[in-house]
Amino acid sequence: MTDHILRVSGLTKRFGGLVAVDNVSFEVAPGEVFALIGPNGAGKTTLFNCITGMYKPTLGRVDFLGRDLTGSPPHRTAKAGIARTFQNIRLFEYMSALDNVRLGHHCRMHSKLWDSLFKTPFERREEEATIEHSMELLELVGLANQAESYARNLAYGQQRRLEIARALATDPKLLLLDEPAAGFTPQEKVELMDLVQVILKRGTTVFLIEHDMRVVMQASQRIVVLDHGEKIAEGSPAEVRRNQRVIEAYLGKSA
Amino acid sequence: MSRLRRFVRSSARNPNAIAYAVMLLLAISYPAMVQFATGGNGDYLVGLAADGGVYMLMAIGLNVVVGFAGLLDLGYAAFFAIGSYTYAIVASNHLGVTPLGHSLHIPFWIALFIGMFVAAGAGVLLGAPTLRLRGDYLAIVTLGFGEIVPIVFRNGGQWTGGVPGISALDVPTLPGWFQGPWIGQDFAWVPDFRFTSANLTAYYVLMMGLIVGSVFIVHNLYNSRLGRAWMAVREDETAAAASGVNTVTIKLLAFSIGAATSGFAGAFYGAKLSYVSSENFGFDVSVTVLAMVVLGGMGNIPGAMIGAAVLYFILFWLLPNAPTQVSSLATSIGLDALNKSTPNGWPGIAEEVARSKYLIFGAILVGIMLLRPQGLLPSQIRKQELKHTADTVLVSD
Numbered sequence: 001m002t003d004h005i006l007r008v009s010g011l012t013k014r015f016g017g018l019v020a021v022d023n024v025s026f027e028v029a030p031g032e033v034f035a036l037i038g039p040n041g042a043g044k045t046t047l048f049n050c051i052t053g054m055y056k057p058t059l060g061r062v063d064f065l066g067r068d069l070t071g072s073p074p075h076r077t078a079k080a081g082i083a084r085t086f087q088n089i090r091l092f093e094y095m096s097a098l099d100n101v102r103l104g105h106h107c108r109m110h111s112k113l114w115d116s117l118f119k120t121p122f123e124r125r126e127e128e129a130t131i132e133h134s135m136e137l138l139e140l141v142g143l144a145n146q147a148e149s150y151a152r153n154l155a156y157g158q159q160r161r162l163e164i165a166r167a168l169a170t171d172p173k174l175l176l177l178d179e180p181a182a183g184f185t186p187q188e189k190v191e192l193m194d195l196v197q198v199i200l201k202r203g204t205t206v207f208l209i210e211h212d213m214r215v216v217m218q219a220s221q222r223i224v225v226l227d228h229g230e231k232i233a234e235g236s237p238a239e240v241r242r243n244q245r246v247i248e249a250y251l252g253k254s255a
Numbered sequence: 256m257s258r259l260r261r262f263v264r265s266s267a268r269n270p271n272a273i274a275y276a277v278m279l280l281l282a283i284s285y286p287a288m289v290q291f292a293t294g295g296n297g298d299y300l301v302g303l304a305a306d307g308g309v310y311m312l313m314a315i316g317l318n319v320v321v322g323f324a325g326l327l328d329l330g331y332a333a334f335f336a337i338g339s340y341t342y343a344i345v346a347s348n349h350l351g352v353t354p355l356g357h358s359l360h361i362p363f364w365i366a367l368f369i370g371m372f373v374a375a376g377a378g379v380l381l382g383a384p385t386l387r388l389r390g391d392y393l394a395i396v397t398l399g400f401g402e403i404v405p406i407v408f409r410n411g412g413q414w415t416g417g418v419p420g421i422s423a424l425d426v427p428t429l430p431g432w433f434q435g436p437w438i439g440q441d442f443a444w445v446p447d448f449r450f451t452s453a454n455l456t457a458y459y460v461l462m463m464g465l466i467v468g469s470v471f472i473v474h475n476l477y478n479s480r481l482g483r484a485w486m487a488v489r490e491d492e493t494a495a496a497a498s499g500v501n502t503v504t505i506k507l508l509a510f511s512i513g514a515a516t517s518g519f520a521g522a523f524y525g526a527k528l529s530y531v532s533s534e535n536f537g538f539d540v541s542v543t544v545l546a547m548v549v550l551g552g553m554g555n556i557p558g559a560m561i562g563a564a565v566l567y568f569i570l571f572w573l574l575p576n577a578p579t580q581v582s583s584l585a586t587s588i589g590l591d592a593l594n595k596s597t598p599n600g601w602p603g604i605a606e607e608v609a610r611s612k613y614l615i616f617g618a619i620l621v622g623i624m625l626l627r628p629q630g631l632l633p634s635q636i637r638k639q640e641l642k643h644t645a646d647t648v649l650v651s652d
Contacts (some may be wrong), residue, residue, distance in 0.1 A: 073496070086494070103498055
């Protein structure tokens with residue numbers, strides 16, 4: 001088996017004249033928490049979009065579990081085992097929390113059109129199993145008592161956690177979290193860190209974008225720093241914290 | 256027994272369950288009711304209801320496309336035409352006059368499904384290149400398709416019968432049928448039964464059977480993983496894709512299931528009329544069905560069915576009969592003067608009403624939408640969405 005779960009090599013994404021991601025390479029090891037940081041506009045979310053297939057990279061390659069996933073459409077990367085959440089929460093607002101998570105199971109379900117048309121016993125059993133598993137996931141993120149609420153009626157923090165539950169429903173090997181702690185209170189951040197640990201124990205590698213340095217430094221084993229689309233540093237939290245280029249990128253060069 | 260009671264109690268608060276129950280009761284008692292009300296001359300009304308069933312089937316199908324998956328299809332009548340013509344070609348003497356020189360007489364029950372599959376295939380063919388488009392663009396492309404298909408049939412020369420279309424189609428048959436006092440005869444078992452215009456009740460029963468079957472299937476779809484995926488695509492396509500839904504296939508599926516239902520309805524329509532012509536599949540059919548879905552309650556199966564029943568009743572019974580009704584009303588309340596035309600341009604009330612038929616129709620539509628903006632029987636989700644929009648509008652004012 002390879003020693004990495006995700007390998008990004010020479011990834012470049014251009015929008016016309018703007019180079020959003022410029023020749024970035026790194027590897028994510030299985031079972032770790034890997035963080036991507038950088039100032040606003042550094043190209044972090046664009047990189048996520050390239051990995052999950054929302055964008056086609058201009059150049060470069062994305063390998064996942066030894067398979068070339070470069071430019072695969074999002075549903076295929078999801079099926080391959082990459083799940084994600086969004087920076088600005090994207091839930092199905094008018095579906096219940098439970099249905100949001102049930103939908104996440106879509107690509108792991110085996111009912112065929114025939115089963116759906118005639119509600120075969122197989123389909124019924126699969127739906128029951130899906131509901132049960134969805135309830136477990138809601139339990140995991142602490143939303144079991146909100147299963148019937150419309151997603152849009154949930155509180156902000158609950159919506160973020162529901163999005164994680166929906167992502168986990170696709171049974172991912174790698175979970176991409178785009179600023180999961182944005183707008184959280186210190187208490188909620190602690191709970192999120194606990195949740196990340198639980199997710200790791202379930203065998204899912206976590207790859208996150210985060211602005212809160214305390215969260216990043218505590219939670220992650222390795223960090224990649226982007227600035228203006230380029231990778232400027234990579235290493236353990238301690239190494240990154242001491243890196244001169246990182247300090248310059250965040251605080252500006254001393255005159 | 257307690258199980259039944261529990262079922263009844265849990266359904267009592269569910270508007271859809273009530274709607275289904277009421278519609279089923281009305282559908283069963285309808286033939287007897289109209290025969291009773293008209294003193295045995297209700298055959299015409301029973302046949303009218305069977306024709307209305309064609310529109311109801313189409314509304315059920317279009318509801319999958321527009322209501323579930325959120326794809327605006329303005330050329331829905333094209334699939335109706337394809338279903339009808341397919342039936343006409345495989346179940347009449349028509350192929351005998353084409354260069355093939357050998358006519359096909361596939362039995363109704365098989366031809367019905369051939370019509371359905373050919374329409375579904377057409378749905379896939381049209382959908383595959385166009386469903387990558389979003390919103391308005393899709394509407395324009397389907398509009399074009401809806402215009403092109405009848406023109407193709409009109410200009411198909413000997414293959415499609417050209418302008419006069421194809422006539423003398425095979426009628427449905429069954430190995431046997433019950434007759435009884437509901438058509439003014441004694442109870443008896445009729446072997447080798449052929450559906451004819453002399454027995455419209457049989458068509459009515461057949462139509463109801465097809466509708467019940469379609470509702471059963473579409474209802475199952477709605478509650479399956481596919482129904483969920485359609486809803487998700489409608490709400491947020493990007494998030495649905497990221498959650499593992501292949502948005503193109505799922506939209507294509509909605510499109511072709513809608514097309515299949517329409518083709519199914521088309522085949523029945525051809526068989527009942529025993530005649531198809533490109534005149535019957537214009538843009539007005541697409542728009543009427545769309546209005547039925549919107550007015551009834553987009554995304555809700557019984558809503559679309561009620562919408563279809565109400566609009567069909569208005570369009571094909573109320574408005575055609577309005578002139579005579581109004582004129583006899585005028586006579587009976589002593590305003591006979593209104594019935595006489597005058598030299599200054601008043602054509603008489605009956606003629607006046609007949610002329611403003613579509614004005615009245617429009618006023619009724621606007622009135623219903625003002626009173627029930629979410630449709631006659633809205634889906635719970637749509638209700639929430641519209642309520643939310645209304646709230647935001649109020650706030651931003």
